[in-house]
Amino acid sequence: MKTLKSFIMAHADDLGNLFKFSAEHTCRSVLHSLENFTDIEQLVIKNLTTGFFLNYEHHLLASGCSRNTSACYFRTLRAICRQAELQKLLMNVHHLFNGLFMGYEETRKRALNIEQLRKVADADLKDAPSLGMARDLFILSYYLRGIPFIDLAFLRKTDIQDNVLCYHRSKTGRPLRITLETWMWEIIERYRCDDTDSPYLLCIIRKPGSIPEERRQYESALRLYNKHLYRLSVKLELGVRLTSYTAKHNTFAI
Template sequence: LRLDEIDAPLLKEFETYLFSSGVCANTVSFYLRVLRAIRNRAVRDNLVEPSPLLFSNVHTSIEKTRKRAVQENVILGLVALQLLSPALQLARDLFLFSYYARGMAFVDLAHLTRKNIVGDKIVYIRRKTGQELQIRLMPEMRKLIARYQYVSGPYLFPVLTGSRPDYIGYQSALRVQNKRLKKLGKMVGADLSTYIARHTWASVAAQKGIPEELISQGMGHESVKTTRIYMAFLDTSRVDRANEIVIHKKNCKSKPVCKAVL
């Protein structure tokens, strides 16, 4: 398809196709904005004629991301589950490892090999950004790795097959993991997916008073703004106490409860 063949009706068809395939609005916007950026580059290089209104009738805005963290007690519930199914146990272990590893993305977790263990750390390159991250191995992480020592091949966990799995193979593994997490979620009363572990680590860290900058660094984000998307701030107790002060207290500064809030 040539760039000069892309017109408004074709873009609308593409948008309709994306929505009908089940992807979220922000994903549709991402694909269309990438396509727009490519065409703008072609305009700058005098390869196609400018068309300022070409993308005006398709979805290119960014919607606020729905918070996808769960409360810490859900993590504890997963740890306590007595699972008879090896498949569900693997899904649970992968989810917990992601959480313990500062919210490691599933794509990075799936591709971890024994070579990524360097001394007492896991050292890996984020596939999304190319950034190197180092994570000290906590006892909980070592226990999960040891559980799958039997795995043949280079990988730490039995997620991918073959020494060089293709993209389709990874997508299949991702679908299987999310399907299993749905089952686990029903057992602990939560909606679980591979994204949840990452969002939850950021949210729990924030609730425990860890500075945003440190959370951002731990997750490998280039901007604190990105980190804030992951934070759910599930604990509203301080806000509730502040509301109590507004309704029942006349002078906040002199009351002990105010000091707790502030």
């Protein structure tokens, strides 16, 4: 008897082998969430019902999960169930997800006003170097037109030519050219990677290696970055939670 857990784990492994690490992370998050909801070890995939998924949705929302995260989880589960349908282990998969929200709900932009942004930039963080680095990378992201943290982490030394930063957004492939001003260089020099064997501009990916190894370093750095940004927003009493997305919302970046 094939269980839902075995299908989820196989799907996550397949995504990882294709270097689709974000989708793999979502898949493993679904598994962890389901383990908190039910005895997934005993959940045979052919026994799945619409009622089970409706109860799971209620559990997610009651636990504080956003509707967009819930919808993302169910889109992942639908893809997994479609694989089971191809193996003749499920029928009429589209009916299993009737009544579930699987779209996208527009959320309020988490932008800072000019006073809050100045408060972040001017904060004295000499006694809190981890918060200082998070603040500096946040400000650099703002200067660089809201560059996403993943693109910041994987900037290469060769992306700078004649004082111009040229890179492609990882999500959209859109090319961007940004002339580097003095205040941008000050932050870059502070966190520049001085390892001559590393292709990366900043010391975020500290040990270049295989794609999975570098991806794990990025995800660890992102978690720490968001943790420190949250601590910074509390310390400065901003009234807005800083995240890796906030700098993007404070620019015209798309």
